[in-house]
Amino acid sequence: MKTAKYNQQLISLDQYNREDYQKLFDDGKKGMLTCSVCGGPVRLYLGIKDKPHFYHRLSSKGDCSEQNEFSPSAPPSEEVEYIERNGFRIPKARSITAEAEKEEKFIFPREVKIPLPFNPLPPAKPGVKLNYLKQLKEAAIHFDGNQEKAVVSTDGPLLILAGAGSGKTRVLTARTAFMIEEKKIDPGSIMLVTFTAKAAAEMKKRIALYPGMSPAKVNQLIAGTFHSIFYRILCFHDRENWSSDKLMKKEWQREQILKEAGRKLQLDEKEFAYDLALQQIGLWKNTMIMPREVKPESPWEEKVALLYKDYEAAKDRQKLFDFDDMLLGCYKLFKEKPEILESYQNRFQYFLIDEFQDINKVQYELMKMLSDKHGNVCAVGDDDQSIYSFRGSDPAYLFNFKSDFKNIELILLNQNYRSPHEIVETANTLISANLTRHEKEMRLSFLVNARQ
Ligand SMILES: Nc1ncnc2c1ncn2[C@@H]1O[C@H](COP(=O)(O)OP(=O)(O)OP(=O)(O)O)[C@@H](O)[C@H]1O
Ligand SMILES: [Mg+2]
Secondary structure: OOEEEEOOEEEEHHHOOHHHHHHHHHHHHOOOEEOOOOOOEEEEEOOOOOOOEEEEOOOOOOOOOOOOOHHHHOOOOOOOOEEEEOOEEEEOOOOOOOOOOOOOOOOOOOOOOOOOOOOOOOEOOOOOOOHHHHHHHHOOOOOEHHHHHHHHOOOOOEEEEEOOOOOHHHHHHHHHHHHHHOOOOOHHHEEEEEOOHHHHHHHHHHHHOOOOOOHHHHHHOEEEEHHHHHHHHHHHHOOOOOOHHHEOOOHHHHHHHHHHHHHHOOOOOOOOOHHHHHHHHHHHHHOOOOHHHOOOOOHHHHHHHHHHHHHHHHHHHHOOEOHHHHHHHHHHHHHHOHHHHHHHHHHOOEEEEOOHHHOEHHHHHHHHHHOOOOOOEEEEEOHHHOOOHHHOEOOHHHHHHHHHOOOOEEEEEOEEOOOOHHHHHHHHHHHOOOOOOOOOOOEEOOOOOOOO
16 A cells, blocks of 8 residues: 555655655554554555555555545556567566656645735825925825825924835935925935945935935935944044044954953953954943943853953053944033034934834934934834844834834834735744734735836
């Protein structure tokens, strides 16, 4: 017999992976195989005398005839033809180029999950009064209802919570163009922040493509990463202490200082993970925990805390600084010189921050300080996409935003414009297992000829 029941499934040896025969054999001995016809116990024959087959454990019982689900579709077994030659009976020759019988792996049936019915979000309301929105539409730049709301809500704190591919960056860039063109807001009063230089350049490129925008207008925007923007501010006020030749750009430069400190503590260079220690120090700095405030939670952290003290002292002696110092330095500058802070509060009236889930404490505090006067902060993020927790970023700031900024408007974008339905469904299933997250089930949207 070629078929049997195993784990309540009907299996056929023809379709079963040969590598798994041994397991079948063993499980047969444990009584886990039964006859697909009579239900009696069977075992798998694995020998050289015969082809593998199932047989009844009780030898007195013959094979049951295989009238089961596999039989009708099973390929007819090939009859071996013989010829007589010189008194010998030999099988008839067959071409060796004939295609070998493909051995297919048996796939257990899976429960089919019926995807959610597809309900596209309604398009933005017809009869838009705003000129610039019309121009965007004419340029084939469309928005769904929630996206449009996010584009035109320019004043006050706005939190846009959205999933991947839901048009977050598109909304931010269109909102910037809308503010400049429709609301006639001075581009020099808009700060547009993101986390990588590449993303910042991409945003500027997208903005320049919108109707009415010109490179001159885009260049007036203060757009960049937190580091680039705040470093410019620091340099402007204290060029001598923050000149770029004092920046430790490379990891090895920082490691060198750390290793010198480690030698004093007799830490073996080969055994102690200096790279991880540097990461830990970065995390403390970005969460604004100064060397004397560290509360080590393990013997390893105790050592790193000592290194942290020495690292900072050595840096100060040599008048060097690292990337994390730029943000802390700016924070210190604003705290120590409120008049400087005020001048920037007056200058920057609108803040737009992409990938807000990646913000860390010092960045968050800086944004809070700067926006304190006008309160026009638009934070766009997806707590499911946080990737920089190892250096202190925390999607909890997305949640804090709701309490730290008064009268916030919350807009959800849950329409995915980038990926096919299966990917969106699978991603939803996976991330729904996260314990702390904003609920924002993603839907799929279909689009044709979308423009950035
Ligand atoms: N309403 C819309 N109509 C047509 N295309 C859209 C719409 N909204 C967004 N898109 C397109 O969907 C794609 C994803 O948009 P975008 O990059 O802005 O998403 P995102 O939410 O910022 O993604 P990520 O999570 O990767 O940062 C882009 O190609 C964008 O042009
Ligand atoms: Mg984006």
